[in-house]
Amino acid sequence: MSFTYPRYPSPPIPDRRAVPVVVVGGGLVGLTLALDLARQGVPVRLIDDDDTVSVGSRAICFSKRTLEIYDRLGLGEKFLEKGITWNRGKVFFRKQLIYEFDLLPESGHHYPAFVNLQQYYAEAWLVEACAAAGVELYWRHRLTGLDAREDGVRLSVSAPEGDYDLEGEWVLACDGARSQVRECLGLGFTGKVFNDRFLIADVEMEADFPTERWFWFDPPFHPGQSVLLHRQADNVWRIDFQLGPDADPEEERKPERVIPRIRAMLGARPFRLEWVSVYTFRCRRLERFRHGRVIFAGDAAHQVSPFGARGGNGGVQDADNLAWKLAALLRGEASSTLLDTYDAERIPAADENILHSTRSTDFISPKGEAMRAFRDATLLLAARHPFARRLVNSGRLSTPAILEESPLNDPAASPWPGCPPLGAPAIDAPLTARSGQRVWLLDALQSGFTLLAQGPLPEGEREALGRAGITAVTIGPEGELRDEAGLFAARYGRVPGYLFFRPDQHLAGAYTRYDRAHLLALKRWILAGGRLSAPAPARAAAEVSP
Protein backbone atom coordinates (compact mmCIF):
# COMPACT_ATOMS: atom_id res chain seq x y z
CA MET A 1 0.00 0.00 0.00
CA SER A 2 1.43 3.36 -0.94
CA PHE A 3 1.15 6.60 0.97
CA THR A 4 -1.64 9.11 0.31
CA TYR A 5 -0.56 12.66 0.98
CA PRO A 6 -2.92 14.37 3.41
CA ARG A 7 -4.16 17.92 2.77
CA TYR A 8 -4.44 19.79 6.03
CA PRO A 9 -7.00 22.61 6.33
CA SER A 10 -5.70 26.14 6.54
CA PRO A 11 -7.30 27.79 9.57
CA PRO A 12 -8.58 31.37 9.39
CA ILE A 13 -6.43 34.19 10.70
CA PRO A 14 -6.42 33.68 14.48
CA ASP A 15 -8.01 36.15 16.88
CA ARG A 16 -5.36 35.45 19.47
CA ARG A 17 -2.21 37.10 18.18
CA ALA A 18 0.15 36.60 21.15
CA VAL A 19 1.41 33.14 22.06
CA PRO A 20 4.28 31.83 24.19
CA VAL A 21 5.93 29.73 21.47
CA VAL A 22 5.75 29.94 17.69
CA VAL A 23 7.36 27.10 15.76
CA VAL A 24 8.14 28.11 12.19
CA GLY A 25 8.22 25.05 9.95
CA GLY A 26 6.11 21.90 10.09
CA GLY A 27 8.73 19.39 9.03
CA LEU A 28 10.24 16.59 11.06
CA VAL A 29 12.08 18.82 13.53
CA GLY A 30 9.40 21.50 13.96
CA LEU A 31 6.68 18.94 14.56
CA THR A 32 8.85 16.99 17.01
CA LEU A 33 9.68 20.12 18.97
CA ALA A 34 6.05 21.29 18.98
CA LEU A 35 4.86 17.88 20.18
CA ASP A 36 7.46 17.65 22.93
CA LEU A 37 6.59 21.13 24.21
CA ALA A 38 2.83 20.54 24.04
CA ARG A 39 3.17 17.29 25.99
CA GLN A 40 4.91 19.32 28.69
CA GLY A 41 1.98 21.72 28.87
CA VAL A 42 3.42 24.54 26.77
CA PRO A 43 0.96 26.29 24.41
CA VAL A 44 2.50 26.09 20.93
CA ARG A 45 1.47 27.51 17.59
CA LEU A 46 3.09 26.10 14.47
CA ILE A 47 3.01 27.88 11.13
CA ASP A 48 4.02 26.32 7.82
CA ASP A 49 3.78 27.60 4.27
CA ASP A 50 2.54 24.25 2.91
CA ASP A 51 -0.50 22.12 3.72
CA THR A 52 0.93 18.63 3.62
CA VAL A 53 3.87 16.55 4.78
CA SER A 54 7.22 16.52 3.01
CA VAL A 55 7.07 15.28 -0.55
CA GLY A 56 9.29 12.29 -1.29
CA SER A 57 10.95 9.91 1.14
CA ARG A 58 13.72 12.36 2.17
CA ALA A 59 15.22 11.37 5.57
CA ILE A 60 14.64 7.63 5.75
CA CYS A 61 17.10 6.29 8.33
CA PHE A 62 15.80 6.84 11.85
CA SER A 63 18.54 6.04 14.35
CA LYS A 64 18.21 4.23 17.65
CA ARG A 65 18.41 7.43 19.67
CA THR A 66 15.77 9.12 17.51
CA LEU A 67 13.50 6.11 17.97
CA GLU A 68 14.02 6.31 21.72
CA ILE A 69 13.05 9.99 21.63
CA TYR A 70 9.93 9.13 19.67
CA ASP A 71 9.20 6.39 22.18
CA ARG A 72 9.22 9.04 24.90
CA LEU A 73 6.78 11.04 22.75
CA GLY A 74 4.47 8.04 22.33
CA LEU A 75 5.31 7.24 18.70
CA GLY A 76 8.17 4.75 18.89
CA GLU A 77 6.13 1.59 18.33
CA LYS A 78 4.67 3.01 15.11
CA PHE A 79 8.17 3.21 13.65
CA LEU A 80 8.87 -0.39 14.61
CA GLU A 81 5.60 -1.61 13.15
CA LYS A 82 5.73 0.26 9.85
CA GLY A 83 9.43 0.73 9.27
CA ILE A 84 12.17 -1.62 8.14
CA THR A 85 14.54 -2.63 10.92
CA TRP A 86 18.19 -3.02 10.05
CA ASN A 87 21.51 -3.28 11.84
CA ARG A 88 23.89 -4.55 9.18
CA GLY A 89 25.62 -2.97 6.22
CA LYS A 90 27.84 -4.12 3.36
CA VAL A 91 30.40 -2.19 1.34
CA PHE A 92 31.35 -3.25 -2.18
CA PHE A 93 34.17 -2.14 -4.44
CA ARG A 94 33.26 -2.80 -8.03
CA LYS A 95 31.55 -6.19 -7.61
CA GLN A 96 33.54 -7.39 -4.64
CA LEU A 97 32.23 -7.38 -1.08
CA ILE A 98 35.02 -5.79 0.93
CA TYR A 99 33.50 -5.11 4.31
CA GLU A 100 30.46 -5.86 6.47
CA PHE A 101 29.46 -4.14 9.67
CA ASP A 102 26.89 -4.57 12.43
CA LEU A 103 25.78 -1.41 14.17
CA LEU A 104 24.18 -3.15 17.13
CA PRO A 105 26.05 -6.37 17.78
CA GLU A 106 24.30 -7.05 21.10
CA SER A 107 20.79 -7.84 22.28
CA GLY A 108 18.76 -6.31 25.10
CA HIS A 109 17.66 -3.06 23.50
CA HIS A 110 14.09 -1.98 22.79
CA TYR A 111 15.06 -0.29 19.52
CA PRO A 112 17.41 -1.44 16.74
CA ALA A 113 20.31 0.52 15.29
CA PHE A 114 18.06 1.90 12.56
CA VAL A 115 14.55 1.81 11.21
CA ASN A 116 14.08 2.89 7.61
CA LEU A 117 10.89 4.75 6.92
CA GLN A 118 9.82 7.44 4.52
CA GLN A 119 9.82 10.83 6.25
CA TYR A 120 6.22 11.49 5.21
CA TYR A 121 4.95 8.70 7.48
CA ALA A 122 6.80 10.16 10.45
CA GLU A 123 5.48 13.63 9.73
CA ALA A 124 1.89 12.43 9.30
CA TRP A 125 2.03 10.68 12.70
CA LEU A 126 3.59 13.76 14.25
CA VAL A 127 0.83 15.99 12.86
CA GLU A 128 -1.82 13.70 14.38
CA ALA A 129 -0.01 13.61 17.70
CA CYS A 130 0.50 17.39 17.70
CA ALA A 131 -3.19 17.99 17.06
CA ALA A 132 -4.13 15.59 19.85
CA ALA A 133 -1.69 17.32 22.21
CA GLY A 134 -3.22 20.73 21.49
CA VAL A 135 -0.63 22.24 19.14
CA GLU A 136 -2.28 24.95 17.05
CA LEU A 137 -1.41 24.00 13.48
CA TYR A 138 -1.61 26.82 10.97
CA TRP A 139 -1.02 25.38 7.50
CA ARG A 140 -0.44 27.75 4.59
CA HIS A 141 0.45 30.52 6.99
CA ARG A 142 3.77 31.75 5.67
CA LEU A 143 6.35 33.83 7.52
CA THR A 144 7.19 37.00 5.58
CA GLY A 145 8.98 39.12 8.15
CA LEU A 146 10.34 39.05 11.63
CA ASP A 147 11.23 41.67 14.21
CA ALA A 148 13.16 40.19 17.14
CA ARG A 149 13.30 42.25 20.33
CA GLU A 150 14.66 41.55 23.80
CA ASP A 151 11.21 40.77 25.19
CA GLY A 152 9.60 38.98 22.27
CA VAL A 153 9.33 38.53 18.53
CA ARG A 154 6.83 40.01 16.08
CA LEU A 155 6.21 37.82 13.05
CA SER A 156 4.59 39.00 9.84
CA VAL A 157 2.53 36.19 8.40
CA SER A 158 0.79 35.76 5.08
CA ALA A 159 -2.26 33.46 5.04
CA PRO A 160 -4.80 32.62 2.32
CA GLU A 161 -7.21 35.14 3.89
CA GLY A 162 -4.64 37.92 4.10
CA ASP A 163 -1.67 39.17 6.07
CA TYR A 164 -1.42 39.60 9.83
CA ASP A 165 1.06 40.06 12.65
CA LEU A 166 1.72 37.52 15.37
CA GLU A 167 3.57 38.04 18.64
CA GLY A 168 5.60 35.19 20.11
CA GLU A 169 7.58 35.15 23.35
CA TRP A 170 9.85 32.61 21.68
CA VAL A 171 10.30 31.66 18.05
CA LEU A 172 11.73 28.27 17.14
CA ALA A 173 13.10 28.30 13.61
CA CYS A 174 12.67 24.83 12.15
CA ASP A 175 12.10 25.93 8.59
CA GLY A 176 14.81 23.94 6.94
CA ALA A 177 17.85 24.62 4.81
CA ARG A 178 16.22 27.60 3.08
CA SER A 179 15.08 29.07 6.40
CA GLN A 180 13.02 32.21 6.02
CA VAL A 181 13.70 33.05 9.67
CA ARG A 182 17.42 32.96 8.96
CA GLU A 183 16.85 35.12 5.90
CA CYS A 184 14.88 37.64 7.96
CA LEU A 185 17.70 37.88 10.52
CA GLY A 186 20.37 38.08 7.82
CA LEU A 187 22.38 35.20 9.26
CA GLY A 188 24.98 33.34 7.20
CA PHE A 189 26.55 29.89 7.40
CA THR A 190 30.14 28.84 7.81
CA GLY A 191 31.23 25.56 6.24
CA LYS A 192 31.76 23.73 3.03
CA VAL A 193 29.68 23.39 -0.15
CA PHE A 194 30.16 20.27 -2.28
CA ASN A 195 29.73 20.36 -6.04
CA ASP A 196 29.04 16.69 -6.70
CA ARG A 197 25.46 15.99 -7.71
CA PHE A 198 23.56 12.94 -6.52
CA LEU A 199 20.36 11.36 -7.80
CA ILE A 200 17.83 9.79 -5.45
CA ALA A 201 15.48 7.32 -7.09
CA ASP A 202 12.81 5.68 -4.94
CA VAL A 203 11.51 2.61 -6.72
CA GLU A 204 8.74 0.24 -5.75
CA MET A 205 9.60 -3.38 -6.49
CA GLU A 206 9.49 -6.90 -5.14
CA ALA A 207 13.02 -7.91 -4.20
CA ASP A 208 14.53 -10.48 -1.91
CA PHE A 209 17.69 -8.55 -1.07
CA PRO A 210 18.46 -8.76 2.65
CA THR A 211 17.40 -5.79 4.77
CA GLU A 212 20.82 -4.19 4.90
CA ARG A 213 22.52 -1.01 3.81
CA TRP A 214 24.51 -1.71 0.64
CA PHE A 215 27.07 0.76 -0.64
CA TRP A 216 29.07 0.35 -3.85
CA PHE A 217 32.19 2.20 -4.89
CA ASP A 218 32.73 2.17 -8.63
CA PRO A 219 30.24 -0.61 -9.42
CA PRO A 220 30.13 -2.11 -12.92
CA PHE A 221 26.56 -0.85 -13.37
CA HIS A 222 27.58 2.77 -12.57
CA PRO A 223 31.31 3.00 -13.28
CA GLY A 224 33.45 5.59 -11.60
CA GLN A 225 30.75 6.68 -9.15
CA SER A 226 29.08 5.39 -5.98
CA VAL A 227 25.65 3.88 -5.35
CA LEU A 228 23.69 3.34 -2.12
CA LEU A 229 20.74 0.96 -1.73
CA HIS A 230 18.29 1.03 1.19
CA ARG A 231 14.95 -0.62 1.76
CA GLN A 232 11.98 1.40 3.03
CA ALA A 233 8.39 0.53 3.93
CA ASP A 234 5.83 -0.50 1.28
CA ASN A 235 8.45 -2.33 -0.85
CA VAL A 236 10.03 0.99 -1.76
CA TRP A 237 13.80 0.99 -2.26
CA ARG A 238 16.02 4.06 -2.11
CA ILE A 239 18.78 4.09 -4.70
CA ASP A 240 21.24 6.92 -4.46
CA PHE A 241 23.46 7.45 -7.52
CA GLN A 242 26.49 9.71 -7.45
CA LEU A 243 26.48 11.72 -10.70
CA GLY A 244 29.56 13.90 -10.45
CA PRO A 245 29.87 17.68 -10.57
CA ASP A 246 29.01 18.17 -14.23
CA ALA A 247 25.61 16.48 -14.26
CA ASP A 248 22.66 18.59 -15.42
CA PRO A 249 19.99 18.34 -12.70
CA GLU A 250 17.07 19.02 -15.05
CA GLU A 251 18.18 16.33 -17.50
CA GLU A 252 19.11 13.81 -14.83
CA ARG A 253 15.70 13.75 -13.19
CA LYS A 254 13.93 12.88 -16.44
CA PRO A 255 12.60 9.29 -16.48
CA GLU A 256 14.40 8.58 -19.75
CA ARG A 257 17.69 9.28 -17.93
CA VAL A 258 16.80 7.66 -14.59
CA ILE A 259 15.24 4.41 -15.78
CA PRO A 260 18.29 3.16 -17.76
CA ARG A 261 20.48 3.76 -14.70
CA ILE A 262 18.15 1.64 -12.60
CA ARG A 263 17.87 -1.02 -15.29
CA ALA A 264 21.64 -1.30 -15.43
CA MET A 265 21.61 -2.00 -11.72
CA LEU A 266 18.53 -4.19 -11.35
CA GLY A 267 18.47 -5.98 -14.67
CA ALA A 268 15.07 -7.14 -15.90
CA ARG A 269 13.41 -6.91 -12.48
CA PRO A 270 10.16 -4.89 -12.82
CA PHE A 271 9.90 -1.68 -10.80
CA ARG A 272 7.87 1.49 -10.57
CA LEU A 273 9.56 4.85 -10.17
CA GLU A 274 8.05 6.58 -7.13
CA TRP A 275 10.14 9.69 -6.54
CA VAL A 276 13.22 11.26 -8.07
CA SER A 277 15.38 14.08 -6.80
CA VAL A 278 18.75 15.50 -7.82
CA TYR A 279 20.66 17.26 -5.09
CA THR A 280 23.94 18.70 -3.95
CA PHE A 281 24.75 19.20 -0.31
CA ARG A 282 26.55 21.36 2.19
CA CYS A 283 28.33 20.70 5.47
CA ARG A 284 27.89 23.93 7.41
CA ARG A 285 26.22 25.62 10.36
CA LEU A 286 25.22 28.92 11.87
CA GLU A 287 27.79 30.43 14.19
CA ARG A 288 25.21 30.37 17.02
CA PHE A 289 21.82 28.63 17.19
CA ARG A 290 20.28 30.90 19.83
CA HIS A 291 19.73 34.51 18.80
CA GLY A 292 17.95 36.02 21.78
CA ARG A 293 14.39 34.79 21.59
CA VAL A 294 14.84 33.12 18.22
CA ILE A 295 16.32 29.62 18.37
CA PHE A 296 17.29 27.55 15.35
CA ALA A 297 17.04 23.77 15.08
CA GLY A 298 17.55 21.13 12.40
CA ASP A 299 18.57 22.09 8.88
CA ALA A 300 17.82 25.74 9.61
CA ALA A 301 20.78 25.62 12.03
CA HIS A 302 23.13 23.10 10.43
CA GLN A 303 23.38 20.99 7.30
CA VAL A 304 25.25 17.82 6.47
CA SER A 305 25.56 15.38 3.60
CA PRO A 306 23.11 12.47 3.67
CA PHE A 307 25.91 9.88 4.11
CA GLY A 308 25.57 8.94 7.75
CA ALA A 309 21.91 9.81 8.29
CA ARG A 310 22.91 12.74 10.46
CA GLY A 311 20.52 15.41 9.18
CA GLY A 312 17.12 14.33 10.44
CA ASN A 313 18.55 12.47 13.42
CA GLY A 314 20.62 15.48 14.45
CA GLY A 315 17.57 17.71 14.15
CA VAL A 316 15.43 15.44 16.33
CA GLN A 317 18.18 15.48 18.96
CA ASP A 318 18.12 19.30 18.77
CA ALA A 319 14.40 19.19 19.55
CA ASP A 320 14.97 16.72 22.38
CA ASN A 321 17.62 19.00 23.87
CA LEU A 322 15.66 22.23 23.55
CA ALA A 323 12.12 21.21 24.52
CA TRP A 324 12.66 20.44 28.22
CA LYS A 325 14.77 23.55 28.70
CA LEU A 326 12.23 25.90 27.16
CA ALA A 327 9.35 24.16 28.94
CA ALA A 328 11.12 24.57 32.29
CA LEU A 329 11.74 28.24 31.55
CA LEU A 330 8.09 28.85 30.64
CA ARG A 331 6.96 27.09 33.83
CA GLY A 332 9.09 29.54 35.76
CA GLU A 333 11.45 26.82 36.98
CA ALA A 334 14.52 27.73 34.92
CA SER A 335 16.64 30.73 34.03
CA SER A 336 17.01 31.81 30.42
CA THR A 337 20.70 30.95 30.84
CA LEU A 338 19.58 27.32 30.58
CA LEU A 339 18.72 28.05 26.95
CA ASP A 340 22.33 29.07 26.33
CA THR A 341 23.30 25.50 27.16
CA TYR A 342 21.41 24.49 24.00
CA ASP A 343 24.19 26.20 22.04
CA ALA A 344 26.86 24.80 24.33
CA GLU A 345 25.58 21.26 23.78
CA ARG A 346 24.19 21.20 20.27
CA ILE A 347 26.92 23.18 18.49
CA PRO A 348 29.57 20.55 19.37
CA ALA A 349 27.07 17.88 18.31
CA ALA A 350 26.56 19.66 14.99
CA ASP A 351 30.31 19.98 14.56
CA GLU A 352 30.73 16.26 15.15
CA ASN A 353 28.08 15.55 12.53
CA ILE A 354 29.69 17.99 10.09
CA LEU A 355 33.15 16.48 10.68
CA HIS A 356 32.03 12.92 10.00
CA SER A 357 29.80 13.96 7.15
CA THR A 358 32.63 15.90 5.50
CA ARG A 359 35.05 13.02 5.89
CA SER A 360 32.56 10.60 4.36
CA THR A 361 31.96 12.92 1.46
CA ASP A 362 35.68 13.39 0.84
CA PHE A 363 36.08 9.61 0.69
CA ILE A 364 33.05 9.06 -1.55
CA SER A 365 33.95 11.97 -3.87
CA PRO A 366 37.76 12.11 -3.94
CA LYS A 367 39.19 15.39 -5.14
CA GLY A 368 41.83 14.76 -7.77
CA GLU A 369 43.51 11.70 -9.22
CA ALA A 370 45.90 11.12 -6.34
CA MET A 371 43.08 11.05 -3.79
CA ARG A 372 41.12 8.71 -6.01
CA ALA A 373 44.16 6.43 -6.24
CA PHE A 374 44.51 6.41 -2.45
CA ARG A 375 40.77 5.84 -2.05
CA ASP A 376 40.73 2.93 -4.48
CA ALA A 377 43.89 1.44 -2.96
CA THR A 378 42.21 1.61 0.47
CA LEU A 379 39.21 -0.29 -0.93
CA LEU A 380 41.43 -2.92 -2.58
CA LEU A 381 43.42 -3.43 0.60
CA ALA A 382 40.28 -3.57 2.76
CA ALA A 383 39.21 -6.88 1.25
CA ARG A 384 42.39 -8.51 2.64
CA HIS A 385 43.66 -6.26 5.42
CA PRO A 386 41.58 -5.25 8.46
CA PHE A 387 43.64 -2.08 9.03
CA ALA A 388 42.37 -0.65 5.74
CA ARG A 389 38.72 -1.31 6.66
CA ARG A 390 39.04 1.34 9.36
CA LEU A 391 39.71 3.88 6.62
CA VAL A 392 36.81 2.92 4.36
CA ASN A 393 34.19 5.60 4.77
CA SER A 394 30.82 5.17 3.10
CA GLY A 395 29.18 7.20 5.84
CA ARG A 396 29.78 7.06 9.58
CA LEU A 397 26.23 6.45 10.68
CA SER A 398 24.49 8.67 13.17
CA THR A 399 25.20 8.05 16.82
CA PRO A 400 23.80 10.07 19.71
CA ALA A 401 25.82 13.04 20.84
CA ILE A 402 27.67 12.45 24.09
CA LEU A 403 27.67 15.82 25.80
CA GLU A 404 30.96 15.28 27.61
CA GLU A 405 31.79 18.99 27.79
CA SER A 406 28.28 20.00 28.78
CA PRO A 407 28.00 22.83 31.30
CA LEU A 408 25.22 20.79 32.91
CA ASN A 409 27.44 17.86 33.90
CA ASP A 410 28.17 17.79 37.61
CA PRO A 411 31.92 18.34 38.20
CA ALA A 412 31.49 16.82 41.67
CA ALA A 413 30.24 13.53 40.22
CA SER A 414 32.40 10.46 40.54
CA PRO A 415 31.54 7.99 37.81
CA TRP A 416 33.12 4.59 38.34
CA PRO A 417 34.81 2.24 35.87
CA GLY A 418 32.17 0.91 33.51
CA CYS A 419 29.82 3.85 34.11
CA PRO A 420 28.87 5.75 30.93
CA PRO A 421 30.50 9.18 30.68
CA LEU A 422 28.60 12.19 31.95
CA GLY A 423 26.58 13.67 29.11
CA ALA A 424 25.85 10.29 27.51
CA PRO A 425 22.25 9.43 26.75
CA ALA A 426 20.85 6.60 28.84
CA ILE A 427 21.63 3.16 27.49
CA ASP A 428 18.63 0.91 27.37
CA ALA A 429 18.45 -2.43 29.19
CA PRO A 430 15.73 -5.01 29.81
CA LEU A 431 14.43 -5.10 33.39
CA THR A 432 11.70 -6.92 35.28
CA ALA A 433 9.03 -5.20 37.35
CA ARG A 434 7.83 -6.63 40.67
CA SER A 435 4.74 -7.86 38.84
CA GLY A 436 7.00 -9.97 36.65
CA GLN A 437 6.35 -7.76 33.63
CA ARG A 438 9.34 -7.12 31.38
CA VAL A 439 10.05 -3.41 30.97
CA TRP A 440 12.74 -1.28 29.36
CA LEU A 441 15.00 0.99 31.35
CA LEU A 442 14.17 4.00 29.18
CA ASP A 443 10.48 3.56 30.04
CA ALA A 444 11.43 4.31 33.63
CA LEU A 445 13.18 7.56 32.72
CA GLN A 446 10.54 9.27 30.61
CA SER A 447 10.53 13.10 30.63
CA GLY A 448 11.62 14.32 34.05
CA PHE A 449 14.67 14.47 36.31
CA THR A 450 15.24 10.89 37.45
CA LEU A 451 17.52 9.22 39.97
CA LEU A 452 18.33 5.59 39.20
CA ALA A 453 19.43 3.94 42.43
CA GLN A 454 21.23 0.63 42.24
CA GLY A 455 19.91 -0.64 45.54
CA PRO A 456 17.37 0.55 48.09
CA LEU A 457 16.92 4.17 49.13
CA PRO A 458 16.68 5.17 52.81
CA GLU A 459 13.15 5.34 54.24
CA GLY A 460 11.20 8.39 53.08
CA GLU A 461 13.76 9.50 50.50
CA ARG A 462 11.68 8.59 47.46
CA GLU A 463 8.93 10.88 48.72
CA ALA A 464 11.36 13.66 49.56
CA LEU A 465 12.87 13.53 46.09
CA GLY A 466 9.41 13.42 44.55
CA ARG A 467 8.44 16.63 46.35
CA ALA A 468 11.48 18.24 44.71
CA GLY A 469 10.47 17.04 41.24
CA ILE A 470 12.91 14.13 41.03
CA THR A 471 11.56 10.66 40.32
CA ALA A 472 13.46 7.88 42.04
CA VAL A 473 13.68 4.42 40.50
CA THR A 474 15.38 1.61 42.40
CA ILE A 475 17.01 -1.30 40.62
CA GLY A 476 18.17 -4.43 42.36
CA PRO A 477 16.92 -7.54 44.18
CA GLU A 478 14.91 -5.39 46.62
CA GLY A 479 14.14 -2.61 44.11
CA GLU A 480 11.07 -1.95 42.04
CA LEU A 481 12.95 -3.20 38.96
CA ARG A 482 15.18 -6.25 38.83
CA ASP A 483 18.16 -6.73 36.54
CA GLU A 484 17.62 -10.43 35.88
CA ALA A 485 19.61 -10.47 32.64
CA GLY A 486 22.48 -8.56 34.25
CA LEU A 487 22.58 -6.15 31.34
CA PHE A 488 21.92 -3.04 33.42
CA ALA A 489 24.96 -3.87 35.55
CA ALA A 490 26.98 -4.66 32.45
CA ARG A 491 26.08 -1.30 30.86
CA TYR A 492 26.34 0.91 33.94
CA GLY A 493 29.09 -0.81 35.90
CA ARG A 494 28.77 -3.33 38.68
CA VAL A 495 28.91 -0.82 41.50
CA PRO A 496 26.05 0.14 43.79
CA GLY A 497 25.58 3.69 42.65
CA TYR A 498 23.24 6.55 41.93
CA LEU A 499 22.73 7.87 38.40
CA PHE A 500 21.10 11.27 37.89
CA PHE A 501 19.41 11.83 34.52
CA ARG A 502 18.09 15.03 32.97
CA PRO A 503 14.63 15.14 31.37
CA ASP A 504 16.19 14.33 27.97
CA GLN A 505 17.66 11.16 29.49
CA HIS A 506 21.27 12.34 29.37
CA LEU A 507 23.41 11.48 32.39
CA ALA A 508 24.30 14.55 34.48
CA GLY A 509 25.72 12.93 37.61
CA ALA A 510 26.89 9.57 38.99
CA TYR A 511 27.70 8.90 42.65
CA THR A 512 28.56 6.00 44.88
CA ARG A 513 26.98 7.62 47.94
CA TYR A 514 23.43 8.94 48.29
CA ASP A 515 23.21 12.63 49.16
CA ARG A 516 19.75 14.14 48.77
CA ALA A 517 20.85 17.71 49.50
CA HIS A 518 23.37 17.50 46.69
CA LEU A 519 20.84 16.10 44.21
CA LEU A 520 18.41 18.89 44.99
CA ALA A 521 21.15 21.50 44.63
CA LEU A 522 22.25 19.86 41.37
CA LYS A 523 18.76 20.08 39.92
CA ARG A 524 18.53 23.78 40.86
CA TRP A 525 21.99 24.38 39.38
CA ILE A 526 21.06 22.67 36.10
CA LEU A 527 17.86 24.70 35.78
CA ALA A 528 19.83 27.88 36.39
CA GLY A 529 22.08 27.05 33.44
CA GLY A 530 24.74 24.93 35.17
CA ARG A 531 28.31 26.08 34.73
CA LEU A 532 27.15 28.99 32.56
CA SER A 533 25.48 30.51 35.62
CA ALA A 534 27.48 29.50 38.70
CA PRO A 535 30.06 27.05 40.02
CA ALA A 536 28.67 23.60 40.67
CA PRO A 537 27.34 22.78 44.13
CA ALA A 538 29.93 21.17 46.37
CA ARG A 539 29.28 17.78 47.89
CA ALA A 540 28.95 17.56 51.65
CA ALA A 541 31.29 14.63 52.07
CA ALA A 542 33.84 12.66 50.11
CA GLU A 543 32.67 9.92 47.80
CA VAL A 544 33.10 6.35 48.85
CA SER A 545 35.63 4.75 46.55
CA PRO A 546 34.12 2.00 44.44
Add this chain to the structure above:
Amino acid sequence: MTGLRFDDHFADPDGLFAALAGALGDLSAEEQRQFTAALALLLLNQLPSREAALAALDEARSVVLAAREIPKETSP
Protein backbone atom coordinates in the same frame (compact mmCIF):
# COMPACT_ATOMS: atom_id res chain seq x y z
CA MET B 1 31.02 1.85 25.47
CA THR B 2 28.40 -0.81 25.05
CA GLY B 3 24.89 -0.09 23.94
CA LEU B 4 25.54 2.97 21.81
CA ARG B 5 25.77 0.90 18.60
CA PHE B 6 29.09 2.54 18.00
CA ASP B 7 31.40 0.61 15.74
CA ASP B 8 34.76 2.22 16.29
CA HIS B 9 36.37 0.17 13.59
CA PHE B 10 35.25 1.85 10.43
CA ALA B 11 34.73 5.20 8.72
CA ASP B 12 38.12 6.71 9.43
CA PRO B 13 37.78 6.95 13.23
CA ASP B 14 41.26 8.44 13.63
CA GLY B 15 40.90 10.87 10.75
CA LEU B 16 43.94 9.45 8.97
CA PHE B 17 42.34 9.44 5.56
CA ALA B 18 41.08 12.96 6.18
CA ALA B 19 44.64 13.98 7.07
CA LEU B 20 45.86 12.45 3.82
CA ALA B 21 43.23 14.41 1.90
CA GLY B 22 44.33 17.55 3.71
CA ALA B 23 48.00 16.93 2.90
CA LEU B 24 47.22 16.56 -0.80
CA GLY B 25 44.74 19.43 -0.82
CA ASP B 26 46.50 22.30 -2.57
CA LEU B 27 49.11 20.36 -4.56
CA SER B 28 49.11 20.26 -8.35
CA ALA B 29 48.58 16.95 -10.13
CA GLU B 30 52.32 16.52 -10.67
CA GLU B 31 53.07 17.44 -7.07
CA GLN B 32 50.45 14.94 -5.90
CA ARG B 33 52.25 12.17 -7.81
CA GLN B 34 55.55 13.22 -6.23
CA PHE B 35 53.89 13.33 -2.81
CA THR B 36 52.52 9.82 -3.28
CA ALA B 37 55.89 8.41 -4.30
CA ALA B 38 57.68 10.25 -1.49
CA LEU B 39 55.15 8.98 1.03
CA ALA B 40 55.57 5.38 -0.15
CA LEU B 41 59.36 5.63 0.19
CA LEU B 42 59.17 7.29 3.60
CA LEU B 43 56.84 4.58 4.88
CA LEU B 44 59.04 1.86 3.38
CA ASN B 45 61.91 3.32 5.34
CA GLN B 46 59.87 3.01 8.54
CA LEU B 47 59.58 -0.76 8.21
CA PRO B 48 61.64 -2.82 10.64
CA SER B 49 63.61 -4.86 8.10
CA ARG B 50 64.44 -5.30 4.43
CA GLU B 51 62.32 -8.48 4.46
CA ALA B 52 59.30 -6.59 5.73
CA ALA B 53 59.78 -3.93 3.07
CA LEU B 54 60.00 -6.53 0.31
CA ALA B 55 56.92 -8.31 1.67
CA ALA B 56 55.00 -5.04 1.62
CA LEU B 57 56.00 -4.42 -1.99
CA ASP B 58 54.92 -7.95 -2.92
CA GLU B 59 51.61 -7.60 -1.16
CA ALA B 60 50.87 -4.21 -2.72
CA ARG B 61 51.56 -5.62 -6.14
CA SER B 62 49.44 -8.70 -5.57
CA VAL B 63 46.49 -6.63 -4.28
CA VAL B 64 46.58 -4.49 -7.40
CA LEU B 65 46.91 -7.47 -9.73
CA ALA B 66 44.08 -9.30 -7.94
CA ALA B 67 41.79 -6.39 -8.81
CA ARG B 68 42.06 -7.46 -12.43
CA GLU B 69 40.10 -10.57 -11.42
CA ILE B 70 37.17 -8.82 -9.71
CA PRO B 71 34.06 -10.13 -11.47
CA LYS B 72 32.15 -7.78 -13.72
CA GLU B 73 28.57 -8.88 -13.16
CA THR B 74 26.03 -6.17 -13.72
CA SER B 75 23.26 -6.68 -11.18
CA PRO B 76 23.27 -6.61 -7.35
